[in-house]
Amino acid sequence: MSKDHKGRSGGSSDAPPPDLKKERDQFLQNFSKGARLTEEFIQEHERVQGRLQHLERENAQLRAKVEADDAVRELLGKIAQLERDKSELLSRFHEAEAVSTQFSERFHEVESEFANMANLFVASNQLHSTLSPRGVTRRIKEVLAQLVGAESYGVYLGNSDSSELVPIASEGVAGDRLVPLRLPDDSRVDEVVRTGSAWIDEEGDPSQGSIEKPPAVIPLSVDEKVVGVIVIFSTLSQKKKFDTIDFELFKLLGQHAAAALVSASLFVQVGRKIPGLEAFLDLSV
Amino acid sequence: MAEYSCLIVEDSPMMRQLLVFALARVKNLRVTEADDGVDGLRKLASARYDIIVTDINMPIMDGLKLVKRVRSDPVHKDTPIVIITTEGSQEDRQRALQLGANAYITKPIQAPQVIATVKELLEIE
Secondary structure, three states, rough: OHHHHHHHHHHOOOOOHHHHHHHHHHHHHHHHHHHHHHHHHHHHHHHHHHHHHHOOOOHHHHHHHHHHHHHHHHHHHHHHHHHHHHHHHHHHHHHHHHHHHEEEEHHHHHHHHHHHHHHHHHHHHOOOOOOOHHHHHHHHHHHHHHOEEEEEEEEEEEEEOEEEEEEEEEHHHHHHHHEEEOOOOOOHHHOOOOOOOOOOOOOHHHHHHOOOOOOEEEEEEEEEEEEEEEEEEEOOOOOOOOHHHHHHHHHHHHHHHHHHHHHHHHHHOOHHHHHHHHHHHHOOO | OOEEEEEEEOOHHHHHHHHHHHHHOOOOOOEEEEOHHHHHHHHHHHHOOOOOEEOOOOOOOHHHHHHHOOOOOOOOOOOOEEEEEEEOOOHHHHHHHHHOOEEEEEOOOOOHHHHHHHHHOOOOO
């Protein structure tokens, strides 16, 4: 081998033998081709690498987007749950509010009932707290003025045969206008005396009433017999309507005022002597 | 819990009784009664009150004179005063308020209104 080499390098010409030349050319050709392919491969590799990086970036972006979508979905879920909680709380609040309003209304009703009862108790208590006819009359007037709000009125009692009603007390009317009423006369007063039922104008404004058109006529009874009437001619200007308590007060006056007056009169007639126990012994039923 | 005292000045026993009934509904309120303005002043001189409820039309000394006197009294000059009267006109209301009354209630009185007014002036829940 070294001989060959020596022989070749020591030859007259450096040109390779044709077969080697051909082989060399072939090699060079292959080498160039390989180099080209390598270059192309490197380029392709770089391109694929770039594409990979691009895809990785895209992938990362997509992943972030999906994650963001999940977060949004989660938040939407939370919002929906909060909305449901809010609705439930509102519903509970409205229920509690309704119950509270109900209680409040009931409380006001009870307070109003209590006030009415107090009015009736005070009126009844005052009517029977004296055995003087003057005192009873004064208290009837107080009930009318202070509790009913009557501005002008007359209290009439019937004579023995009920043919005439005589005014025994009045307020807000001139004396000469208050005259005895002869019955029957087809008036409202006459009707009240005949039927024993009160006549009350429930619709009109009682403050606009007059002697000719009284807004209320209340019978005064003793043992279901009408012995007189209270006629309200008008009420105070701020009293525009009769209320439930007024009807109750009218009933109370109708049933108690005359009895209190009769009791007081009889008490005066017997010289203000309180009857002894003997007077009550035969009262058992 | 704070305790309050109220002086009712009213000549009508019926109205006094009614006011006492009404104000008994206000917790921790002690009520004292006076027959008229003079009796009211006497009671005001001997004790301190947190609120005064007075009628206007009374014998001896009416409610408006009482309001004037109370407003010149160093002890009670700031005490709330509620006027109760049959007069329902705006002028009467103005007159009473100008004299120093704090509230004005017309007859016939409604217990819930009296209670609400007293509670409001005493700042009770």
